Amino acid sequence: MPEYDVVIRGGTLVDGTGIPAYRADLGLADGKVVAIEDRLPASSASRELDAGGSIVAPGFIDLHTHYDSQIQWDPYCTISGWHGVTSVTLGNCGFGFAPMKPEDRERSMLMMSRNEAISFEAMREGMLWDWITFPEWMDSLDRMPKGVNCLTYLPLSPLLMWVMGLEAARTRGATDDERAEMCRLLGEALDHGACGWTVQRFGPNSAQRDYDGAPMPTDCMADRDVLALAEVLAQRQQGSIQISQLSDFNGDEETANKDIEFLELLAATAQRPVLFNAVAVIDGIPDLHRERLRWLADCHRRGIQMFGQGNNVRLYPLFTFEHFNLWDYSEPWKDATLGSPEEKLRKLGDPARRPALVAEHALVSSPLGVVGPPERFVVRGCGTNPDLQRYVGRIVGDIAAEEGKHAIDVVLDLSVAGDLKVEFSAKDVTSSNPELVAEIIDSPYAIPGISDGGAHSKFFTGGAYPTDLLAYLVRDQGALSLESAHYHLSRLPAHVAGMRDRGWLGVGTPADIVVYDLDELALDPDEGYDIVFDQPTGDWRRIQRAKGYRWTLVNGAVTFEDGECTGATPGRFLRHGRG
Numbered sequence: 289m290p291e292y293d294v295v296i297r298g299g300t301l302v303d304g305t306g307i308p309a310y311r312a313d314l315g316l317a318d319g320k321v322v323a324i325e326d327r328l329p330a331s332s333a334s335r336e337l338d339a340g341g342s343i344v345a346p347g348f349i350d351l352h353t354h355y356d357s358q359i360q361w362d363p364y365c366t367i368s369g370w371h372g373v374t375s376v377t378l379g380n381c382g383f384g385f386a387p388m389k390p391e392d393r394e395r396s397m398l399m400m401s402r403n404e405a406i407s408f409e410a411m412r413e414g415m416l417w418d419w420i421t422f423p424e425w426m427d428s429l430d431r432m433p434k435g436v437n438c439l440t441y442l443p444l445s446p447l448l449m450w451v452m453g454l455e456a457a458r459t460r461g462a463t464d465d466e467r468a469e470m471c472r473l474l475g476e477a478l479d480h481g482a483c484g485w486t487v488q489r490f491g492p493n494s495a496q497r498d499y500d501g502a503p504m505p506t507d508c509m510a511d512r513d514v515l516a517l518a519e520v521l522a523q524r525q526q527g528s529i530q531i532s533q534l535s536d537f538n539g540d541e542e543t544a545n546k547d548i549e550f551l552e553l554l555a556a557t558a559q560r561p562v563l564f565n566a567v568a569v570i571d572g573i574p575d576l577h578r579e580r581l582r583w584l585a586d587c588h589r590r591g592i593q594m595f596g597q598g599n600n601v602r603l604y605p606l607f608t609f610e611h612f613n614l615w616d617y618s619e620p621w622k623d624a625t626l627g628s629p630e631e632k633l634r635k636l637g638d639p640a641r642r643p644a645l646v647a648e649h650a651l652v653s654s655p656l657g658v659v660g661p662p663e664r665f666v667v668r669g670c671g672t673n674p675d676l677q678r679y680v681g682r683i684v685g686d687i688a689a690e691e692g693k694h695a696i697d698v699v700l701d702l703s704v705a706g707d708l709k710v711e712f713s714a715k716d717v718t719s720s721n722p723e724l725v726a727e728i729i730d731s732p733y734a735i736p737g738i739s740d741g742g743a744h745s746k747f748f749t750g751g752a753y754p755t756d757l758l759a760y761l762v763r764d765q766g767a768l769s770l771e772s773a774h775y776h777l778s779r780l781p782a783h784v785a786g787m788r789d790r791g792w793l794g795v796g797t798p799a800d801i802v803v804y805d806l807d808e809l810a811l812d813p814d815e816g817y818d819i820v821f822d823q824p825t826g827d828w829r830r831i832q833r834a835k836g837y838r839w840t841l842v843n844g845a846v847t848f849e850d851g852e853c854t855g856a857t858p859g860r861f862l863r864h865g866r867g
Contacts, residue, residue, distance in 0.1 A: 292333040293317050293844060299339030299803060302770050304346040304779040304792035309770060314344065316799045319843040319858070324795055337839055339803050343770065346778040346793050347374025347800035347840065348754045351530070351563060351735060351785055352597055354404050354743035355438075356384050357397075361414040361824055363857050364435035364847065367751040368741045371834050374800035374842045375437040375862070376741065377785055378429075381496070381532050381565075382487040382506040384443035385415070386425030387450045387473065393417055395454065396446060402613055403496040403504060404743035407827040414824035422447075422473065423480040426861065434859030435847045437800065437867070439785060441486040441530060442477040444517070448505040458503055461510030470513070474520050481863025483786050484527035484560070485517055490534055495617040495658065501626050511550065518558035526864075528561040528784060529554065548583065552592055561593040561784045566738050568599035569724040577728055584733035595784050598728035600736045600757050602720040605659050605748045606668060606817060606830065609636060609700075610708035614658040614747070618651050620644040629708055637704040646696045659714035662695040663688065666713045668816075671706030684712070722760065726767035729757065735781045745829035752811055755834045759809045770806075786865040799844035802837060809836030 292315040301312040301324070315323030315333065353376045355365045365376050378384065383404060385396055394412070401408040416432075419425040422442060429438060448457035451469050462470065474485060487506045488496060494503040521527045531554065533547050555562040567580045580596060587594035607614065610629050615621040624635045624645060635641060653661035663685030670676035679687060679702060688695045702710045728734050741751035754777055761768045782791025789797055817830035833851065840848040845858035860867040 290332060290334045291315065291317070292322065292328075294335050294337060294799075294841070294846075295328055295333035296337045296339050296344055296801065296803060297328065299342050299344035301793065302343055302345045302774045303794065304774050304777075305794075306771050306775045306779070309343075312344075314793070314799075314801070316841075316844045319799055319845070321793055321795055321797050321799050324793070337803065339838070342803050342805050342838055344793075344801060344803050345774045346791055347802050347842065348372045348777045349375045349781040349785070349787070349791055350737055350739050350741060350751070351377045351781045352380050352565070352738050353377060353741035353751075354380060354383060354400075354406070355741055356440075357400070357406060357411045357415055358742040359429075359434070359438065360416050360432065363433045363859065364853060365438075365741060367749055367831050367833070368739060369436055369840070369848065369853075370837075370851065371752050371755045372802040372804065372837055372840055373436060373741075373751070373754065374802070374840065375439070375782075375787065375790060377439050377441060377483065377530075379441035379443040380486050380530055382444040382504065384440075384446055386419055386422045386446055388420065388446055389450065390417075390420065392449060392454075396449070398499040399445070399504070402499040403616075404740075405611060405613065405746055406743055407823060407825070409825045410823040410827045422477045422482070426477075426480050426482070426863070430861040430863075432861075433857040434861070435853070435857050436842060436859045437790075437862050438859065439481075439483045439787070439862040439865060441484050442474055442482045444485060444487045444509065445505045447473060447485075448509070454505065457505040458508060462513045467513055467516050471516055471520050474517055475524070478520075478524060478526055481861075482527065483862075483865055484521065484529055486530040487514060488532045489514070490532070490617070493617045493619070495534070497613070497616045497622060501616075501622050514554065515557050518554050518560075522557060522559040525559070526786075528563065528786060529558055530563045530565070532565040551594065552587065555587065555592045555594050559593075561595060563595050563597055563735070563784055565597045566599055567596035567728050567734055569721060569728065577724065581728065581731050581734065584731065588733060594733070595780075596728075596731075596734045597738050598731070598734040598736050599738050600725050600729055600761065601738075601750050601753045602756055602760065603748055603750065603752065603832070605714045606711055607659070607714075607747045608671070608709050608711055609703040611746045615648075615652045618648045620648055621652065633704060633708050636700050636708070642697065642700070645700070646694050649694070649696060662699050664715045665695075665699060666715050667702065667710065668713050669709075669711035671709030671711070673706045673710075676702060676706055676710060683715075720760075722765035722767040726761055726765075729761065729768055729776055730772050732780075734776070735784065736776055737781075745831075747830070749817055749830055749832040752832045752834065755809060755811055755836075758804075758806065759811070759836075763806055763809065782865075787862065788865055790862075790865075799841055801839070801841040803839040803841075804837045806836070810834070
């Protein structure tokens with residue numbers, strides 16, 4: 289009888305701990321790594337994978353996804369599964385679908401349809417809805433066929449809806465009884481294996497809104513309610529927090545300082561890891577990421593476990609105004625982009641609205657915004673109007689100068705003339721300077737990513753971040769070592785999320801493994817996106833596959849081979865980060 293189920297032979301092992309890479313054979317059995325040797329005996333396995341010339345490393349762990357709905361029809365959580373990700377966390381930003389009363393299900397899906405740009409029709413068709421309470425949701429995750437491992441936070445928006453009702457949740461703080469009930473339900477979720485809780489706090493001018501244009505339930509959540517839930521983690525010494533907090537898109541220093549003070553208070557109260565979104569290299573604020581990194585380091589010197597989610601993806605958003613909601617922090621733009629495509633076309637073409645939209649130019653062009661200044665937009669497609677083909681490939685600012693228009697008028701005139709199907713790309717929203725981005729990724733307090741996998745898929749494909757990091761920062765630019773890259777892609781996120789035995793490869797660890805050819809690693813396509821109609825009801829999304837991954841293994845079973853899915857579903861729901 290074979291000693292091993294699989295032997296991975298002759299590869300260069302980068303084990304995720306940060307130690308230097310070395311040549312090794314790995315023997316796998318019963319879903320675990322059971323041997324790591326210079327050379328394992330020949331013919332000792334049911335299957336051998338010849339990894340000569342390839343890197344063997346722990347599978348990547350993506351701590352910021354929104355696959356809560358998609359995992360129900362896509363066991364591999366693509367695009368993440370195509371890019372070497374073997375474990376994902378759900379329930380980020382306070383968004384999710386549990387606990388959820390049956391009468392609130394449709395409303396919760398509508399909520400996600402705008403703020404995370406997930407198709408309502410796809411959700412309604414594809415979601416199982418075989419749960420009501422949060423423990424029942426975790427049981428549902430346990431039952432689902434999975435090609436990746438998953439663990440879940442308790443998201444606070446559905447928790448607030450459950451306890452207070454939607455309107456009360458977004459207009460007032462909790463009563464003492466309501467707060468006590470939320471703490472009880474958090475304790476129940478932790479008892480059943482939740483890895484912590486998440487929240488978005490963007491204030492009344494939220495950048496990610498409900499489908500009716502109102503802030504999300506958590507956006508105006510009272511400090512005392514947030515801190516009460518942090519105290520639950522401290523009392524139990526269990527779990528972590530993911531928080532997206534930004535109260536002002538003008539970059540106001542006083543507001544930013546208040547945000548920082550609250551984040552520190554939150555982490556000190558919880559006495560547990562807090563993952564803060566986000567740290568990025570922003571053109572126009574060249575030292576912002578360094579200030580954030582110094583702050584993170586100072587927090588740890590003071591015993592505060594604050595970590596930053598670092599942006600490293602060079603991909604640009606590609607969007608049309610048929611689906612645009614990326615300026616929701618501007619009231620006039622939020623109002624103009626609400627409603628059906630027909631309503632949006634009418635409002636965006638209304639001359640009476642133009643002065644208010646143009647007046648928001650400085651706000652929507654803020655370096656802290658999502659798509660940057662409209663002058664930098666590039667016209668990528670002409671939509672339904674072939675007469676607009678002459679604009680394709682041109683920069684909006686150049687068109688504005690040539691035609692004597694404001695850049696916002698150019699964007700809207702083109703969009704209306706193309707029935708809102710004219711495509712724009714946002715050029716250089718975050719810097720791709722390799723040395724500066726590597727400063728974030730190489731920090732012991734920052735985790736790469738912000739993939740938003742499963743969300744915003746009509747705009748961009750952030751789930752490709754592991755491939756881009758390895759191919760660009762490590763191989764092409766030499767700005768980051770392989771050892772540091774894999775530590776940050778796997779071991780550090782595992783630690784922050786409370787995954788005790790994953791994120792690195794050693795004897796006894798689960799066999800979540802990627803084997804790839806570094807010279808061949810690439811995004812596919814290398815610039816831009818493909819469009820596929822693979823969602824429930826035939827809905828479409830933008831995707832970006834990868835080249836160069838030879839094998840991806842989850843719990844010792846091959847899920848992808850040379851980019852092709854094997855159909856195996858060995859993924860597990862990781863209660864308490866284990867499983």
